[in-house]
Amino acid sequence: MTILMEKPELVSQSDFQNHADESKELVLDGGFPVPKSLSGEGFLAPEINSFGNSFRDYNAESERQKSVEEFYKQQHVNQTYDFVQKMREEYSKLNRMEMSIWECCELLNEVVDDSDPDLDEPQIQHLLQSAEAVRKDYPNEDWLHLTALIHDLGKVLLLPKFGGLPQWAVVGDTFPLGCAFDEANIHHKYFKENPDYNNPSYNTKNGIYWDGCGLDNVTISWGHDDYMYLVAKENGTTLPSAGLFIIRYHSLYPLHTEEAYMQFLNDEDKENLKWLRIFNKYDLYSKSKVAVDVEKVKPYYLSLIEKYFPAKLKW
């Protein structure tokens, strides 16, 4: 799918960083300032998260910081190429439950994400805050509103009826397996204890992949992104390819924010990445204490769910 983008203009990482040095404006995730077109009109980005630190500041001396680092240690040691194959096979069966998208939004309220240094609120508020912020700035892209609403639904994997997976198998930034762990990955040092680290098939730059192979051919660490992608795809969603791409790769920070692993992208991935980068701003900045009135916006989202999904999905 070719996407024509009217706004905002995406600039390279170095452009972002130079700009940040000059203007000292709000810096997010990975040292990126918010482009003016996003931080201005309508969408007011908070400068600090619920814990009083700047967003995704993994080095902040916060209570949360140590547990986040411990989380990444476990994730980096345990997520291996073989582990992901097993999880994909198991969860592709979609034999755990039948429910609607909205029912899953409500179910997600029971979940807290330990890996996230910014968020200590019910998940449904994060879903609605990001969806409503996107809706305000891109009123005609209804698929993007719905994508924002459902992007984190895969976190139900933490609940007992979905296998009660440990946090390291559900949340946190994701990364490719089957090739070398790029240093752009958060807390990279812990990969040294990953069994794949010393596997000669997996520890070269491209590993088992090749330039332009397409992200669809690359195994990414298992978590809520890939699970929700499987659920949406196997239940026959009519969301466009960019929506599925956002759901599947929104935690792939080393790629969409640090520009690592870019050699694997094909032409369709490159188009979809533009939308993912737009979405990411809303995923980060909508994490705030401004609550959305659920009952008020519910009819709108139910109409989108009806447009793009069957009434009941297999999970």
Ligand SMILES: [Fe+2]
């Ligand atoms: Fe997520």
Ligand SMILES: [Fe+2]
């Ligand atoms: Fe999110």
